[in-house]
Amino acid sequence: EAQVTQNPRYLITVTGKKLTVTCSQNMNHEYMSWYRQDPGLGLRQIYYSMNVEVTDKGDVPEGYKVSRKEKRNFPLILESPSPNQTSLYFCASSLRTSTPYEQYFGPGTRLTVT
């Protein structure tokens, strides 16, 4: 089954404790992206990747890191989480040849930072 998976689905952590949210897709998509969703603000893009080893900032990249060492994986790293990073996070992927990009989203990761 074609899908985007995220782990964990739920995470409660404390300020400053490094964490990684994993994202994996099995559709051989070149493009992958991370978003955060907050009430009243909609989905905002954090980082995106056009292909392996190619990443770029979205609209709200501060406090986050990403890497794209393999085509299927695009982990989101919070090196020193803070309470304002409490949010619902989504990973998405798309073929670059399907323009406009038709993004497939993962199920989301709900992060709480205390």
Added chain:
Amino acid sequence: TQLLEQSPQFLSIQEGENLTVYCNSSSVFSSLQWYRQEPGEGPVLLVTVVTGGEVKKLKRLTFQFGDARKDSSLHITAAQPGDTGLYLCAGAGVNTGFQKLVFGTGTRLLVSP
């Protein structure tokens, strides 16, 4: 920064009613997409419109892209409880490209039996 404003924010209607959701911006977009998101899940793409004035129909859902490519609407005919969800519009900027989608704030729809 390009912004997409959706209205209304919330809509609660009875089964069988018609409704329209609007997505507006002061910026021009090269394409506009509509997604539906259900609780506990990620958004799912419903439609993509790319040409000014374009109208697409998906069963009871009708999507329109404004002539100037700054706005879009989603019309649902004879709404059903299965239509309940969060509807999001998303635009690809003319200068920023498809890789940087801008999402609207969403319209939460509740259709009661």
